[in-house]
Amino acid sequence: xxxxxxxxxxxxxxxxxxxVWGKWRYDVVGMLALLALTxxxxxxxxxAFRGFSEPAVITVAAVLVISQALQKTGLVNIxxxxxxxxxxGMTAQILAMCVVVAVLSSFMNNVGALAIMLPVAITLANRxxxxxxxxxxxxxxxxxxxxxxxxxxxxxxxxxxxxxxELLGEPYxxxxxxxxxxxxxxxxxxxxxxxxWRLLPQRVSGENRADLxxxxxxxxxxxxxxxxxxxxxxxxxxxxxxxxxxxSLVRGESQRPFPTPFTVLQAEDVLIVEANAARLTELVEDxxxxxxxxxxxxxxxxxxxxxxxxxxxxxxxxxxxxxSAVSLRLRQxxxxxxxxxxxxxxxxxxxxxxxxxxxxxxxxxxxxxxxxEEALNTLGCLPLRERPLDMVPAGQTRKMLLTGGIFLVAxxxxxxxxxxxxxxxxxxxxxxxxxxxxxxxxxxxxxxxPILVLLATLIPVGTALSSTGGAKLIAEGVLGVAAExxxxxxLIVVMVLTMTLSDVINNAAAALITAPIAVTxxxxxxxxxxxxxxxxTLAASSAFLTPIGHQSNTLVMGPGGYxxxxxxxxxxxxxxxxxxxxAPVIALVWGL
Numbered sequence: 001x002x003x004x005x006x007x008x009x010x011x012x013x014x015x016x017x018x019x020v021w022g023k024w025r026y027d028v029v030g031m032l033a034l035l036a037l038t039x040x041x042x043x044x045x046x047x048a049f050r051g052f053s054e055p056a057v058i059t060v061a062a063v064l065v066i067s068q069a070l071q072k073t074g075l076v077n078i079x080x081x082x083x084x085x086x087x088x089g090m091t092a093q094i095l096a097m098c099v100v101v102a103v104l105s106s107f108m109n110n111v112g113a114l115a116i117m118l119p120v121a122i123t124l125a126n127r128x129x130x131x132x133x134x135x136x137x138x139x140x141x142x143x144x145x146x147x148x149x150x151x152x153x154x155x156x157x158x159x160x161x162x163x164x165x166e167l168l169g170e171p172y173x174x175x176x177x178x179x180x181x182x183x184x185x186x187x188x189x190x191x192x193x194x195x196x197w198r199l200l201p202q203r204v205s206g207e208n209r210a211d212l213x214x215x216x217x218x219x220x221x222x223x224x225x226x227x228x229x230x231x232x233x234x235x236x237x238x239x240x241x242x243x244x245x246x247x248s249l250v251r252g253e254s255q256r257p258f259p260t261p262f263t264v265l266q267a268e269d270v271l272i273v274e275a276n277a278a279r280l281t282e283l284v285e286d287x288x289x290x291x292x293x294x295x296x297x298x299x300x301x302x303x304x305x306x307x308x309x310x311x312x313x314x315x316x317x318x319x320x321x322x323x324s325a326v327s328l329r330l331r332q333x334x335x336x337x338x339x340x341x342x343x344x345x346x347x348x349x350x351x352x353x354x355x356x357x358x359x360x361x362x363x364x365x366x367x368x369x370x371x372x373e374e375a376l377n378t379l380g381c382l383p384l385r386e387r388p389l390d391m392v393p394a395g396q397t398r399k400m401l402l403t404g405g406i407f408l409v410a411x412x413x414x415x416x417x418x419x420x421x422x423x424x425x426x427x428x429x430x431x432x433x434x435x436x437x438x439x440x441x442x443x444x445x446x447x448x449x450p451i452l453v454l455l456a457t458l459i460p461v462g463t464a465l466s467s468t469g470g471a472k473l474i475a476e477g478v479l480g481v482a483a484e485x486x487x488x489x490x491l492i493v494v495m496v497l498t499m500t501l502s503d504v505i506n507n508a509a510a511a512l513i514t515a516p517i518a519v520t521x522x523x524x525x526x527x528x529x530x531x532x533x534x535x536x537t538l539a540a541s542s543a544f545l546t547p548i549g550h551q552s553n554t555l556v557m558g559p560g561g562y563x564x565x566x567x568x569x570x571x572x573x574x575x576x577x578x579x580x581x582x583a584p585v586i587a588l589v590w591g592l
Contacts, residue, residue, distance in 0.1 A: 004468040019505035027450035030457035051456035055422035056158040062425035067108035068446035069438040088128040102146030131202040136556035138192040148181030156511035156540040221292035236261035248272035257307040318380025334375040336367030345561020360557035475520035498539035511540040544571030
């Protein structure tokens with residue numbers, strides 16, 4: 001083993017450890033891996049950042065922009081608007097939603113497709129009086145299955161296509177993945193509809209999700225009697241007491257669900273305050289307040305035409321992951337209150353000021369509707385509320401048709417090889433911007449920069465694995481063990497190893513690491529490299545065993561109240577199905 005090979009293996013091993021550890025975000029890990037190989041001379045300095053110009057990276061960015069435009073103009077409503085009519089039957093609901101999210105995921109970002117369907121699934125569960133946990137994991141898995149079917153469905157497909165261009169001089173076409181990915185998607189969705197959902201727990205009640213937070217446990221009505229030292233003070237003065245929030249004020253016959261910080265308190269005001277028992281006791285004693293009673297605090301008391309309670313879920317790429325409510329200064333920066341946090345279906349018992357947010361947490365926010373809506377993009381959170389899907393917004397019909405037409409032309413141009421894929425979709429995204437179908441702010445907010453940085457940094461790392469002979473060394477080791485095995489058996493081993501890697505690290509990273517090895521194994525066997533590339537593509541998108549393997553899995557963890565073990569109970573049979581269906585179809589379509 002040469003020194004460059006040792007350096008590549010050590011770097012990849014270190015990156016894998018950091019990916020699994022999860023302390024640092026994966027784009028940071030990718031940059032560290034690239035810098036390690038560049039500073040040690042394995043990757044040349046003038047080659048270090050060539051990944052940022054790769055077509056796969058540009059295409060991913062363009063597809064993310066187009067996905068945002070499809071959502072903004074209401075085009076995706078056409079597919080989801082009639083889901084409320086499927087009835088309360090579990091099989092019908094899961095079938096309809098899984099098919100829709102799979103179709104959406106074929107042509108737009110997986111997480112974007114899931115985000116559209118998430119509120120719909122929760123609403124359907126509420127109407128049927130059942131737990132949303134039966135619906136959300138099948139929905140997340142269907143988004144991954146749908147992404148397998150087209151070139152732009154998921155980043156691993158683009159990565160593999162890019163590698164094929166380097167090896168064979170020609171990338172995959174728009175629908176080169178359809179035969180194999182489509183067969184696996186149909187088999188996987190059939191399993192989820194008939195069997196998968198039955199393996200899931202019923203943890204979060206569908207009757208009233210607000211009961212999850214049991215607001216009466218930590219919200220109390222207090223009255224300011226005449227002579228209270230708090231009379232004449234402002235709401236902001238009360239909010240300076242650590243751990244106390246004023247969420248509503250009743251004065252006479254009027255109620256102010258979200259009093260401004262400058263509201264001056266008066267005698268006989270009734271306040272609804274959020275505080276733990278110790279802070280409440282201190283507030284009542286120091287302020288000479290009177291407890292109104294043990295009446296149950298309801299969501300209606302905290303809402304009005306302009307003020308609302310909103311459930312939002314923290315995404316895997318949210319900048320608030322690892323931060324606390326205090327460090328975010330939500331009231332000062334966004335004019336909203338954080339009322340409660342739910343993690344894996346259970347309300348956090350620790351003080352909110354100390355709680356550090358994790359991906360998948362569900363936050364109960366309180367404030368003006370426009371303040372919450374404006375804060376969501378900055379906070380990297382998605383709303384869990386029903387959207388008005390039954391109609392296209394006024395004046396949007398023209399924009400919807402233009403967006404759909406431009407997207408269709410881009411697909412046709414890429415399919416017929418009239419333009420390279422990256423050029424076709426970048427042109428489409430640019431045209432949508434020029435026609436004001438999407439604004440510049442939405443363009444930059446829609447791009448998941450950590451994904452792009454990860455791809456751009458790991459592409460040179462993957463190249464180094466091949467150029468140093470590291471991929472050949474690993475492939476020779478595999479072939480030494482499996483020299484007498486039939487090619488199909490080796491193909492299955494490659495799929496299983498890639499799946500295992502994808503379950504604990506980002507799927508794009510898994511594809512970048514395993515694809516060069518798979519191609520070298522195919523060459524050693526004298527087999528068709530396309531078959532092994534397709535195997536890696538399928539396997540990299542089959543992260544069904546853990547909540548950390550893909551953002552879609554993480555996104556449903558909080559709203560569904562799932563535990564780590566719930567994923568492998570449903571996901572392990574699904575991964576077996578992917579191998580059992582995918583391997584023979586690959587052999588049939590691409591040959592071994």
